[in-house]
Amino acid sequence: MPRAGETDGRHAVCEACFEDTFVGGPFEARYAIAEQPADLGWCCDVWDAGGFAHRLALKGDWASYVDHLSRRGLMGACDGQFKMVQETRWWTVRGMEPNSNFHICELCYMDMFKDTRWEGVVEPFADQGVSSERCCDWSPSKNLNLSTAISAADRRKMGAEEFRRTIFAILSKPACGGREPLQDGRYYSLRASIPNFDICESCYESYVVPLGARQFFADTPTVVPGAGFCCFNRAVPQPQYFPRFIDAVQSGDWNLFLERARIAASLTSLPLPPCAGIDAKQGGRWWGWPDCTICEHCYYTFAMDTKFASEMPLQGMVGGAEESRICSLFSDGQRRRYMDVCAGKTSLEQFLGFCRERAAQWEVLWPAIQRLQVQVSNTYWRAQNLRILAHSARMGNAITFGSPGTTYNSTTTGRQYNSFSGVQAEQYDAEAAALERMPDPRAEQAGLLAKWGEWE
Ligand SMILES: [Zn+2]
Ligand SMILES: [Zn+2]
Numbered sequence: 001m002p003r004a005g006e007t008d009g010r011h012a013v014c015e016a017c018f019e020d021t022f023v024g025g026p027f028e029a030r031y032a033i034a035e036q037p038a039d040l041g042w043c044c045d046v047w048d049a050g051g052f053a054h055r056l057a058l059k060g061d062w063a064s065y066v067d068h069l070s071r072r073g074l075m076g077a078c079d080g081q082f083k084m085v086q087e088t089r090w091w092t093v094r095g096m097e098p099n100s101n102f103h104i105c106e107l108c109y110m111d112m113f114k115d116t117r118w119e120g121v122v123e124p125f126a127d128q129g130v131s132s133e134r135c136c137d138w139s140p141s142k143n144l145n146l147s148t149a150i151s152a153a154d155r156r157k158m159g160a161e162e163f164r165r166t167i168f169a170i171l172s173k174p175a176c177g178g179r180e181p182l183q184d185g186r187y188y189s190l191r192a193s194i195p196n197f198d199i200c201e202s203c204y205e206s207y208v209v210p211l212g213a214r215q216f217f218a219d220t221p222t223v224v225p226g227a228g229f230c231c232f233n234r235a236v237p238q239p240q241y242f243p244r245f246i247d248a249v250q251s252g253d254w255n256l257f258l259e260r261a262r263i264a265a266s267l268t269s270l271p272l273p274p275c276a277g278i279d280a281k282q283g284g285r286w287w288g289w290p291d292c293t294i295c296e297h298c299y300y301t302f303a304m305d306t307k308f309a310s311e312m313p314l315q316g317m318v319g320g321a322e323e324s325r326i327c328s329l330f331s332d333g334q335r336r337r338y339m340d341v342c343a344g345k346t347s348l349e350q351f352l353g354f355c356r357e358r359a360a361q362w363e364v365l366w367p368a369i370q371r372l373q374v375q376v377s378n379t380y381w382r383a384q385n386l387r388i389l390a391h392s393a394r395m396g397n398a399i400t401f402g403s404p405g406t407t408y409n410s411t412t413t414g415r416q417y418n419s420f421s422g423v424q425a426e427q428y429d430a431e432a433a434a435l436e437r438m439p440d441p442r443a444e445q446a447g448l449l450a451k452w453g454e455w456e
């Protein structure tokens, strides 16, 4: 149940944040439980990646706290896009050469640095007055993992100076976190040598060093020629190694992580083979139940850490080249139904029964949808081709091929042409028009897709 502040309707705080920061704090009495209207979406106004609003709330100055919330609300999230220089104030990492042009926007400064032990790590950016636009290099959109590195440094209670050096180390390596592969990347492998498990230099500097896990990795990186991906890159579909790494660091049980990392050796590919969605897939590897097959992609990116993962009768079964299956857990609806089972809201039997019916519906609907798809493209392409043929025939008509004085009559319109191509052009056009007049198969197809949608 969210709480609305005294500012009345201007901002609201979620239950979790209220418990975390406000209970027992200076502003506890300023909040009252508020009923969220069913037709309105509320978001928590004190949430920010670095917890600045929480820090401010603990200081007890209501006026500046409320002022911050309204200013923060107007700013939105830092998107790393270019802004006019005067639009915001800019910071940089202390000791950074001004010509290295590393900027931190006011939003990221407040969230990550202001009133924290890291405040001294940054300083206002000395205005060079050269460019009129700047973008924030701290933004999560830059894939530098800097904010996550801050959490790691926080956890380790790292000193400010050491953290400043960490930032420089991260910035000297190629960024990691996008879907683009690294070319001839340099990777650190684990000491407990595990095939295909490697992490890039940026992740090594961002997480391994700040979290004090260096001893588990090779001392020096190795170059892997060609295009490759880092196993800590969460934008790339692969098993969730990173959360296990954090668990292992926190609990001190390194085996927790090694167990997860070993999966890397058995994956079909990195990134994982894409889920075929509504299309049936031949071969592949499958998890789940005979009535609810889960593809490799959906298993490792979604199902692997759920309640029934270890009880599933299918565990990476390799499908024969001739057999085809559909993935039962790619859509939001199916995932929600499955999570309801995990939460004990419905039974596994009910869910598997639904999946059986869903598969039966698919058998009926999908071939029909595909047949219509073929019709859609055939009609469209044939009509298009005929129009092109008509066009070139008409061009041919412009150059007179017929002997002087000879005319050609069109049987359809009775029109006369000075070459046969004119007649041909007219025929092509007529055929194309007939195709274009045919009932559009797309309407019927949309109806079937909507029907299938009820099973997604
Ligand atoms: Zn909140
Ligand atoms: Zn920013």
Ligand SMILES: [Zn+2]
Pocket (backbone or CB within 6 Å): 176, 177, 199, 200, 201, 202, 203, 204, 230, 231, 232, 233
């Ligand atoms: Zn990486």
Ligand SMILES: [Zn+2]
Pocket (backbone or CB within 6 Å): 275, 276, 277, 294, 295, 296, 297, 298, 299, 327, 328, 329, 330
């Ligand atoms: Zn799938």
